[in-house]
Amino acid sequence: MFEDRKWLPVFLISPANVxxxxxxxxxxxxxxxxxLHKLTFGMSSTFVGLDNYIQIFSDPxxxxxxxxxxxxxNIVVYAELALALILALALNTNFWGKGLVFSILIAPYxxxxxxxxxxxxxxxxxxxxMFNMVLQxxxxxxxxxxxxxxxxxxxxxxxxxxxxxxxxxxxxxxxISTVPGDLKNAxxxxxxxxxxxxLKVTMRFIxxxxxVAMMFRYIFATRLFSEVWxxxxxxxxxxxxxxxxxxxxxxxxxxxxxxxAATGLAMQFLALLVASFYLYKLYKRMQAxx
Amino acid sequence: xxxxxxILTGRSLILLIGVVxxxxxxxxxxxxxxxxxxxxxxxxxxxxxxxxFENYIALFHDWPEFVGSLGNSLIITVGATLIxxxxxxxxxxxxxxxxxxxxxxxxxxxxFVRMLPPxxxxxxxxxxxxxxxxxxxxxxxxxxxxxxxxxxxxxIVKTFxxxxxxxxxxxxxVEGASIWQMLxxxxxxxxxxxxxxxxxxxxxxxxxxYAFAMIFTSNTARTGPLILSEISGAVEGVQWGxxxxxxxxxxxxILIFVLFVQKFIVSGLTAGAVKG
Amino acid sequence: MxxxxxxxxxRMLKGAVAAALMSVTCSAVNAAELTxxxxxxxxxxxxxxxxxxxxxxxxxxSNSKINWLTFNVQAIHERLFREASLGSTTIDVGFxxxxxxxxxxxxxxxxxxxxxxxxxxxxxxxxPKGMLGALTxxxxxxxxxFRHATGALHINTEIFxxxxxxxxxxxxxxxxxxRKLTFKRSDGTNVxxxxxxxxxxxxxxxxxxxxxxxxxxxPDFKLKANSPAMVKAVETVVRMFKEGVLPEAYLNFKTxxxxxxxxxxxxxxxxxxxxxxxxxxxxxxxxxxxxxxxxAVPKSETLKGFNVAPVRTEFWAMLIPKNSDNxxxxxxxxxxxxxxxNTIRAxxxxxxxxxxxxxxxxxxxxxxxxxxxxxxxxxxxxxPVPGFGNSAKAxxxxxxxxxxxxxxxxxxxxxxxxxxxxxTPLLPK
Numbered sequence: 003m004f005e006d007r008k009w010l011p012v013f014l015i016s017p018a019n020v021x022x023x024x025x026x027x028x029x030x031x032x033x034x035x036x037x038l039h040k041l042t043f044g045m046s047s048t049f050v051g052l053d054n055y056i057q058i059f060s061d062p063x064x065x066x067x068x069x070x071x072x073x074x075x076n077i078v079v080y081a082e083l084a085l086a087l088i089l090a091l092a093l094n095t096n097f098w099g100k101g102l103v104f105s106i107l108i109a110p111y112x113x114x115x116x117x118x119x120x121x122x123x124x125x126x127x128x129x130x131x132m133f134n135m136v137l138q139x140x141x142x143x144x145x146x147x148x149x150x151x152x153x154x155x156x157x158x159x160x161x162x163x164x165x166x167x168x169x170x171x172x173x174x175x176x177x178i179s180t181v182p183g184d185l186k187n188a189x190x191x192x193x194x195x196x197x198x199x200x201l202k203v204t205m206r207f208i209x210x211x212x213x214v215a216m217m218f219r220y221i222f223a224t225r226l227f228s229e230v231w232x233x234x235x236x237x238x239x240x241x242x243x244x245x246x247x248x249x250x251x252x253x254x255x256x257x258x259x260x261x262x263a264a265t266g267l268a269m270q271f272l273a274l275l276v277a278s279f280y281l282y283k284l285y286k287r288m289q290a291x292x
Numbered sequence: 293x294x295x296x297x298x299i300l301t302g303r304s305l306i307l308l309i310g311v312v313x314x315x316x317x318x319x320x321x322x323x324x325x326x327x328x329x330x331x332x333x334x335x336x337x338x339x340x341x342x343x344x345f346e347n348y349i350a351l352f353h354d355w356p357e358f359v360g361s362l363g364n365s366l367i368i369t370v371g372a373t374l375i376x377x378x379x380x381x382x383x384x385x386x387x388x389x390x391x392x393x394x395x396x397x398x399x400x401x402x403x404f405v406r407m408l409p410p411x412x413x414x415x416x417x418x419x420x421x422x423x424x425x426x427x428x429x430x431x432x433x434x435x436x437x438x439x440x441x442x443x444x445x446x447x448i449v450k451t452f453x454x455x456x457x458x459x460x461x462x463x464x465x466v467e468g469a470s471i472w473q474m475l476x477x478x479x480x481x482x483x484x485x486x487x488x489x490x491x492x493x494x495x496x497x498x499x500x501x502y503a504f505a506m507i508f509t510s511n512t513a514r515t516g517p518l519i520l521s522e523i524s525g526a527v528e529g530v531q532w533g534x535x536x537x538x539x540x541x542x543x544x545x546i547l548i549f550v551l552f553v554q555k556f557i558v559s560g561l562t563a564g565a566v567k568g
Numbered sequence: 569m570x571x572x573x574x575x576x577x578x579r580m581l582k583g584a585v586a587a588a589l590m591s592v593t594c595s596a597v598n599a600a601e602l603t604x605x606x607x608x609x610x611x612x613x614x615x616x617x618x619x620x621x622x623x624x625x626x627x628x629x630s631n632s633k634i635n636w637l638t639f640n641v642q643a644i645h646e647r648l649f650r651e652a653s654l655g656s657t658t659i660d661v662g663f664x665x666x667x668x669x670x671x672x673x674x675x676x677x678x679x680x681x682x683x684x685x686x687x688x689x690x691x692x693x694x695x696p697k698g699m700l701g702a703l704t705x706x707x708x709x710x711x712x713x714f715r716h717a718t719g720a721l722h723i724n725t726e727i728f729x730x731x732x733x734x735x736x737x738x739x740x741x742x743x744x745x746x747r748k749l750t751f752k753r754s755d756g757t758n759v760x761x762x763x764x765x766x767x768x769x770x771x772x773x774x775x776x777x778x779x780x781x782x783x784x785x786x787p788d789f790k791l792k793a794n795s796p797a798m799v800k801a802v803e804t805v806v807r808m809f810k811e812g813v814l815p816e817a818y819l820n821f822k823t824x825x826x827x828x829x830x831x832x833x834x835x836x837x838x839x840x841x842x843x844x845x846x847x848x849x850x851x852x853x854x855x856x857x858x859x860x861x862x863x864a865v866p867k868s869e870t871l872k873g874f875n876v877a878p879v880r881t882e883f884w885a886m887l888i889p890k891n892s893d894n895x896x897x898x899x900x901x902x903x904x905x906x907x908x909x910n911t912i913r914a915x916x917x918x919x920x921x922x923x924x925x926x927x928x929x930x931x932x933x934x935x936x937x938x939x940x941x942x943x944x945x946x947x948x949x950x951x952p953v954p955g956f957g958n959s960a961k962a963x964x965x966x967x968x969x970x971x972x973x974x975x976x977x978x979x980x981x982x983x984x985x986x987x988x989x990x991x992t993p994l995l996p997k
Contacts, residue, residue, distance in 0.1 A: 011386045011389075011390040011392065011395060012394065014383060015382070015383040015386045015395065018382070018383035018402065018442045018443075018446055019398055021375075021379065021438055021442055022402060022442060022443065025413070025417070025439040026406070026408065026439060027401075030405070030408055030413070032415075033408070033412055033416070036415065036416075043649045043650075043653055043670070043672045043676060044670075044672025044673070044674075044675035044676050045672060045675070088306055089306065092307050092310075101551065101554050101555055102551070103311060104554045106315050107311065107314050108492075108550050109315065109318055109547060109550070110314050112496050112499075112500075112550060113317075113318060113543055114500050114502075115500070116520060116521065117321050117535070117536070118317065120321075120535075121320050122317060124333070127817060128816045129817070132337055148816070148818075148819045148820045149819060149975060164313070164314075172493070175558065176485050176488075176489045176557045177451075196299075210454065211451050214447045214448060217403065218406075221403075221406055224407075225409050235767070237820065238819045239969075239972045240968050246409070249409055249412070250411070254642070255960045256960050259415055263412060269407075269409055270407040270408045277403075277407070281400065285396075285400070288396065328852070330852065330855060333828050333831075334832065335757060335832065346852075418650050419654055419655075422654050506639065506646070506647070507646070507647070510603075511635065511637055518643075521640050522638060522640050524640070525607075525640025525643075526609070527641065528609055528844075528846070529823070529824070529827045529844065529847040530824050
């Protein structure tokens with residue numbers, strides 16, 4: 003197909019790649035250079051070799067942040083996958099008001115994070131927040147996220163799922179709707195139960211979409227920042243710190259640009275690690291389709 | 293018949309919970325914007341109150357630049373979305389239909405490059421953008437936002453194009469269609485829901501993005517989230533009512549947008565055309 | 569003059585006149601533009617309705633146009649420092665808060681001594697020495713203070729009356745009153761004896777200062793984190809938290825929460841800047857409007873040499889980026905903004921004036937009920953910590969250690985010892 007125009011494929015991918023090259027890839031080279039230097043406002047850079055990396059890797063707070071990030075990201079990504087799948091399936095039929103229902107389900111993603119955190123904080127404020135008051139009267143416990151880091155991470159996870167569930171939902175909802183009805187009917191005719199239809203037909207069909215959604219969700223999730231920062235700034239006592247807040251402090255609070263660059267690259271490596279499974283699957287799939 | 297009823301109740305219950313879960317905090321924000329300031333943080337929370345517009349009036353009085361900032365957000369959002377849509381369509385099509393070492397490499401390059409947290413990139417970009425006199429312009433944010441979403445959009449579009457049988461393109465080629473006609477007449481209509489899904493992400497992101505807008509805009513291209521951050525960063529005490537009013541207004545266009553495009557995300561109608 | 573030259577001279581003369589005319593009219597048309605970066609509150613107090621728009625008046629008089637660029641606090645400094653690091657910038661005047669002062673100022677900002685010598689600020693000697701000192705590097709001055717926020721004790725008189733407690737006159741009485749005024753109302757709401765801003769580590773410094781003029785970091789960078797004064801201050805706050813005198817959510821308390829709780833009548837006392845008086849007594853937003861008074865934080869009875877506690881003062885200063893194109897104009901603006909008259913007008917607009925004399929002016933006395941108290945405190949208040957390269961890191965470490973103590977994971981002594989150990993390597997050599 004169009005084989006005579008060898009340059010065509012390259013031409014088609016260039017606008018997208020040029021954007022990325024200019025605005026991310028080329029600055030990244032500078033970032034790599036920067037991570038080997040010490041730099042802040044008003045002084046010229048000094049070469050320090052791997053000092054920045056040694057510094058962050060010997061900082062217990064960095065590892066706590068890495069652990070917290072790892073835990074929250076995994077909870078959030080899989081919870082969202084499960085919830086989005088359930089919701090997408092529930093939506094995959096025609097009923098009056100479906101558009102409105104879907105829009106409401108997407109709405110949390112559209113809210114600015116500042117407002118979302120304010121509201122969730124208010125609902126979960128110790129003693130006086132609505133949800134905590136209800137929890138107190140029914141189960142005699144509270145989500146004491148101010149004092150207890152585990153509760154803190156729980157609230158952060160809930161908050162993050164609330165904001166970001168629509169991301170996975172939109173992709174899955176769109177993909178599920180493309181599953182050809184005839185395939186499903188053919189399977190039903192052959193005696194498959196709904197569950198089998200779901201597994202063998204629907205899931206196989208939307209698997210590539212799930213892969214893409216998961217991979218990007220993982221990448222975006224490792225940058226978890228606003229939910230943590232706006233809630234508790236990584237507190238109490240830096241116990242709910244995540245890599246996103248660690249990076250923010252280095253870049254925007256301490257203006258320690260070398261360390262910020264090193265942290266950013268460490269996060270990139272972590273994202274690569276965490277998404278590698280999905281990357282591999284995508285690669286295999288691409289080879290298979292070719 | 294019983295089986296169906298169970299499924300129906302199950303669906304309805306799930307969707308009901310989903311709707312309440314999604315809508316409740318938003319409802320709190322919007323309804324609080326109509327509460328007199330005294331009642332907003334009252335404990336126990338006041339569910340019945342006399343609504344007032346005072347917060348909205350105060351918003352427009354204290355922050356007259358808010359409306360203009362939303363206009364800027366609109367321009368930048370539309371620009372970024374258009375660029376993302378076009379570039380990701382071209383790239384997604386190419387990755388879907390062609391294979392070569394270079395293509396595979398660049399497809400994964402697009403993912404890899406996105407693993408770096410974007411804010412780090414502002415450190416070198418800021419002086420460069422200023423030297424080029426691109427600071428405080430619409431174009432710089434348009435290009436930046438497009439760059440951030442072109443990877444995701446490309447991969448989503450590619451996934452959808454993968455499912456379009458090649459016979460259609462071959463038929464078009466036989467009829468002498470150029471690549472552009474083919475993209476326009478065959479590919480776009482059949483992958484439109486994927487494209488729209490990807491566009492929704494760019495739109496929401498661009499509309500709400502704060503960090504880059506803070507660094508690269510001054511007064512001309514200032515966007516909505518900056519005003520929101522100013523309102524919530526008041527040094528003499530946050531005016532919560534005003535903040536909620538501003539949040540509600542800023543939220544509204546996105547909700548309308550989602551309401552409008554959500555039917556294009558599903559392909560109930562076009563499934564039939566795919567069959568040969 | 570020979571005949572041939574006449575027409576040429578004539579043309580030259582005409583040209584010269586035309587050029588002169590053009591330059592005059594052009595300068596009227598192309599008024600100079602001054603870009604100021606700061607917080608909206610700075611703009612409001614400089615262009616307010618009550619005290620007058622002295623910024624606008626200056627602009628008219630100097631035939632220029634002011635371009636205000638406002639952000640939230642963190643963003644102001646982010647942009648200001650980045651802009652000042654460029655080759656050239658459009659920013660001419662920048663507001664910076666003392667927390668962000670750093671040793672890179674001399675590289676980024678214009679030293680102002682020459683400007684002050686050429687075109688001096690009126691009554692320059694009146695500006696607080698402590699503030700000017702914080703803006704001086706290697707003997708040169710880099711900024712002019714404009715606005716201050718100094719700690720006060722805000723008292724909900726209604727709650728005091730309810731429980732029959734007298735207004736405290738010493739710091740010991742403050743602590744005792746806080747204990748007595750922590751209770752649960754019949755409708756189930758909690759009232760807390762004291763409301764503090766936890767995110768702000770200087771609150772501990774305030775306690776140390778009130779009790780015995782203690783310090784966490786002296787102006788010459790001696791770290792006193794685990795000095796007995798600081799440990800005692802931390803222990804006091806920890807004890808208050810354990811006894812429930814401080815709110816349950818104290819660990820996460822920001823300025824906003826102090827204001828909200830106070831406005832909702834859930835606090836008997838609060839230590840926050842004097843300016844918050846207006847928030848607590850705002851009839852539209854506060855349930856206890858009209859019932860809150862603001863006084864100087866009383867000192868401990870064992871503290872000699874002071875009338876009131878020498879609590880923290882935080883302030884904003886105006887600076888001129890080195891790479892600005894309009895430095896003369898910028899200086900002119902600054903000079904005008906801190907003139908004695910305009911300081912008073914800004915105070916009427918709601919600003920915290922850095923000139924003590926402003927508090928003696930009748931206009932300020934009329935508009936600001938706590939003027940006398942603020943004046944007394946301003947005389948002895950000091951910036952909480954000097955700014956240095958690793959200020960922010962040191963602050964984060966300090967907050968973390970205090971929070972560990974509050975959580976009960978460490979004793980106050982252990983926490984402060986740890987802070988001392990961790991912060992010492994970060995101090996300037």
